[in-house]
Amino acid sequence: MSASADSILTHLRTVDAERRRRAASPELAVRVHGLKAYQQRRFAHGYEDLLRSTRYGPAARFFLDELYGPRDFSERDAQFARVVPALVRLFPQEIVATVDVLAELHALSEVLDTATAGHLADAHVDAAGYVRAWQTTGHAADREMQVALTLRVGESLDRLTRNPLLRHTLRxxxxxxxxxxxxxxxxxxESGFDTFKAMNGAREFLATVGSRERAFGRALFSADPGHLGDIALGQLP
Structure with missing residues (x-):
């Protein structure tokens, strides 16, 4: 099996392990779902301007729907794991590399969600509880890696849009x-490709997301949960 297939499968096994941990603890599973729902609201609140933008709105919505939130991807991932060798064989290498980064982001996000949800009081997440849970969990470096991987997915999609042959191949x-x-x-x-193509250049969009997420991450680990006055934490609903 190729190195790309091995890497993607390793990430998917990590995702599966996190799901099995939650399946063994219904209370944890409910808290993870609550955390994911809150994080989706956080993104929608913090990027309301981009979501309203004619140019950037579809890309922001793509991030909100595909990279954030409580959607259940378990069936998709199980099917995906079974056909990874076919993926690597059928798709162009540039697309396989993008999928590998996406799988790594997926795995890291699931690990962090499980760890952070374990420090929530319950599934009803508020701003102070969210900050407290992240600070108790720690993993500031992993949070930064999560941001970096998210941007790499966006950069990969943006780069792919500059290759008309790849879009034809994808069709x-x-x-x-x-x-x-x-x-x-x-x-x-296809959704990511078309969304980023329509944006006609994603540099400003990705720079905005990167700047806000990194400022938010710094504030997240330094704030007093009882006094959330940091401007970056204004992204918390």
Whole structure:
């Protein structure tokens, strides 16, 4: 098996391990769901201006729907894991590399969600409880890595849009991808490709996300949960 396939499968096994931990503890599973829902609200609140933007709104919505929030991807991931060798064989290397980064982001996010949710009082998350849980969990470096991987996914999609041949290849992959059980991945890639293409350059969008997320991360680990006066924490609903 190729190095890319091994890497993607390793990340998917990490995701599966986190799901099994939650399945063994219904209380933890409920808290993780509450945390994910709160983080999606946090993104929607902190990026309301981008979501309203004609140019950047679709890309912000893509991030909100595909990279944040409480959607259950367990069935998709299980199908995905079974066909990784086909993915690596069928798709161009540039797309496989993007999927590898996406899988790494997915795995890290699930690990951090499990760890942070374990320090919540319950599933009803508020701003102070969210900050307290993150500070108790720690992992500031992992939070920064999460931001970096998110930006790498966006940069990869932006780079792919500059290659018309790749977009044509992606369209041609619809039938084979569906037959191989990769229909959901195909949908994600086409949606991301078209969204970033329509933006006509993602540099400013990604710079805004990176700047806000890093400022938010610094504030998250330094704030007093009882006095959330930091401007960056104004992104918390």
């Amino acid at each position: 041609m992959m619809r039938g084979p991808a569906k037959a191989a059980g990769l229909g959901e991945l195909q949908r994600f890639l």
